Amino acid sequence: MKKLIFVGRQKLLEKLRRLLRKKTASLVVIRGRRRIGKSRLVEEFAKTHTFYTFTGLAPTEKITAQLQREEFARQLQKYSQWPEFLKSDDWGTLFTILAKITEKGSAIILLDEISWMGSKDPTFLGKLKIAWDTHFSKNPNLILILCGSVSYWIEKNIISSTGFFGRISQKIFLEELSISNANQMLTELGFKGSALEKFMLFSIMGGIPWYLELINPSLSAVENIKQLCFEKDGILFDEYKQIFHDLFGKRSDIYGRIIKYLASASADYKEVSQNLKYSSGGPLSEYLNELTLSGFIEKDYSWSIKTGKERRIFRYRLSDNYLRFYLKYVEPNYNKIKKGIFSKTSISSLPGWETIMGFQFENLVLHNRNLVYQKLNIDPTDITYDNPYFQKETLTQKGCQIDYLIQTRFNTIYLCKIKFSKNEVGMSVIEEVKQKIKRLKYPKGFSILPVLIYVGRCSDQIEDQSYFVEMIDFCQFLN
Structure with a gap:
């Protein structure tokens, strides 16, 4: 070989x-x-x-x-x-x-x-x-x-x-490989699956080279995932335990609890503290910092759209796709996998599959945000701030959370909706974005440009509406 x-x-x-x-x-x-x-x-x-x-x-x-x-x-x-x-x-x-x-x-x-x-x-x-x-x-x-x-x-x-x-x-x-480099690795391996299949693999393995090298080019993406993650001798079946034992030793339990909580959604410090029943100012800050330094979670800072300056508030996001997939699908079915029950089960029929793939795809987009800049013709030096955006509910404003927001020095805001779907993306996405814009508080003189970032297919109706200033199909980056 x-x-x-x-x-x-x-x-x-x-x-x-x-x-x-x-x-x-x-x-x-x-x-x-x-x-x-x-x-x-x-x-x-x-x-x-x-x-x-x-x-x-x-x-x-x-x-x-x-x-x-x-x-x-x-x-x-x-x-x-x-x-x-x-x-x-x-x-x-x-x-x-x-x-x-x-x-x-x-x-x-x-x-x-x-x-x-x-x-x-x-x-x-x-x-x-x-x-x-x-x-x-x-x-x-x-x-x-x-x-x-x-x-x-x-x-x-x-x-x-x-x-x-x-x-x-x-x-x-060292960060994970970009989508284009990960795709190049699949090509070197001889994998000839569709763009959607490749994104299924990336959504589970990220751009981690060693994981990608495990892919068998003669199998489909689903068959590879099943063989690697849903068989008792699958290489990625026990990878989670290996990571946490080798890296964190005796602390692996508390780190695992933090990661498990963040696997469902991003959270601020107070939410993590309350869920884990840790007092503020204790060792929790150290644990979260260590997970951040290790590259498993990221701090998504919010900022003031009015001033363009970073705020002190932020949310922790699980940025490692393998860990989320393991905690959401492998660990809950650990004993069933041990017994071989999943050998004939379609993994795409697992509950919440589309939702989790959506979270995973968001991570991929954020890891490859330079591709979004290119498609929107944005010079990175013109960006005031960009990140997932969250606006807290107060007496004077409604709360909202936006998948990805880009603010430029020209008072332009690109509000990006990120969508992963094996089925056709329908018209409901337009109403969803309209509601986000309605809730978002921003100064007069700013323009809001809605952007759809997706993998899969969009209905002709969405294109006919011409609502989005740009519809970015991430599959195009695998050509």
């Missing part, structure tokens, strides 16, 4: 390649959710260079700091000229040996899953910092890359640490 070509990430690769032209050593930090392709990005960057790669052991109760050092020493052994097994009782010694091996010439070093590698040894980061200052930084052709999935640990202990202040040359937070 041939290896898949590397897809996307070209701007990030160019950022890394620019470091090769520097005349000093570089320290790089890369973070992002599991399966997002961090290691693969570094491998692609380093494929024509001398490359040293080390990976931490996945955390379990039995994995100790000593076992992490021993595993690092074992990996280091293959690069060294020492015939005997390397001593592994001290990170300082191990880093010194690695520095000796890489002290001359071009060298790219990857410390992968660095939080796993060093979180159980309080001396790890201090000795890594000393090794950088006294050894690694002395080779002007060396690039040291620190990489990991536990983003909040990296943020706290490396990016925001005084120990590494002024030493980091490049920071990268």
